[in-house]
Amino acid sequence: xxxxxxxxxxxxxxxxxxxxxxxxxxxxxxxxxxxxxxxxxxxxxxxxxxxxxxxxxxxxxxxxxxxxxxxxxxxxxxxxxxxxxxxxxxxxxxxxxxxxxxxxxxxx
Amino acid sequence: xxxxxxxxxxxxxxxxxxxxxxxxxxxxxxxxxxxxxxxxxxxxxxxxxxxxxxxxxxxxxxxxxxxxxxxxxxxxxxxxxxxxxxxxxxxxxxxxxxxxxxxxxxxxxxxxx
Numbered sequence: 001x002x003x004x005x006x007x008x009x010x011x012x013x014x015x016x017x018x019x020x021x022x023x024x025x026x027x028x029x030x031x032x033x034x035x036x037x038x039x040x041x042x043x044x045x046x047x048x049x050x051x052x053x054x055x056x057x058x059x060x061x062x063x064x065x066x067x068x069x070x071x072x073x074x075x076x077x078x079x080x081x082x083x084x085x086x087x088x089x090x091x092x093x094x095x096x097x098x099x100x101x102x103x104x105x106x107x108x
Numbered sequence: 109x110x111x112x113x114x115x116x117x118x119x120x121x122x123x124x125x126x127x128x129x130x131x132x133x134x135x136x137x138x139x140x141x142x143x144x145x146x147x148x149x150x151x152x153x154x155x156x157x158x159x160x161x162x163x164x165x166x167x168x169x170x171x172x173x174x175x176x177x178x179x180x181x182x183x184x185x186x187x188x189x190x191x192x193x194x195x196x197x198x199x200x201x202x203x204x205x206x207x208x209x210x211x212x213x214x215x216x217x218x219x220x221x
Contacts, residue, residue: 033209042112042199042212043151088151092206094164095141100150 004099012105021102023089024071037086110134114213131200141201
């Protein structure tokens with residue numbers, strides 16, 4: 001059983017569309033991070049959410065931490081081709097553990 | 109902007125050979141990590157290192173693997189006798205205390221033939 005379940009596994013959309021990807025768990029976390037990874041590169045941190053119900057915005061990206069701190073979502077408004085990449089959620093215990101990720105492809 | 113650097117970017121080795129992957133973490137970070145990512149699969153934790161010793165390791169990190177901080181700047185991952193299934197991208201990362209942002213290097217692509 002995976003600690004973090006991400007869905008969907010793969011998403012292909014047209015430029016300008018909105019999308020939401022999810023990160024779910026049965027465990028409660030003190031914080032959760034979202035990373036973005038481009039091909040041939042290491043993951044890069046986008047945001048850390050800490051408080052249940054917290055919403056953070058990063059330009060067209062909106063991150064939400066569930067009230068119970070078990071899940072999180074990432075919403076992208078008006079997707080651009082530059083948003084293409086692998087979106088990973090991750091949590092710290094004694095180490096940073098990643099979900100399997102959502103591969104996002106934005107077509108022009 | 110400070111960054112984690114890894115060398116080489118790509119290493120091809122024959123099965124059974126030893127490889128050493130090198131990393132220079134961000135200078136004021138105290139926690140160091142190795143992760144691997146087999147092509148098309150998830151980023152998997154291998155080992156964490158703090159205060160000159162391993163703080164945690166995964167079941168992947170068996171006796172064939174070792175880590176070392178030979179001097180004040182480098183952090184290395186050694187695979188003693190490589191197997192075909194060791195072929196993957198290996199990422200080094202460093203952080204201030206865990207829970208803060210982990211900064212990842214660009215990875216070393218290891219190909220075992």
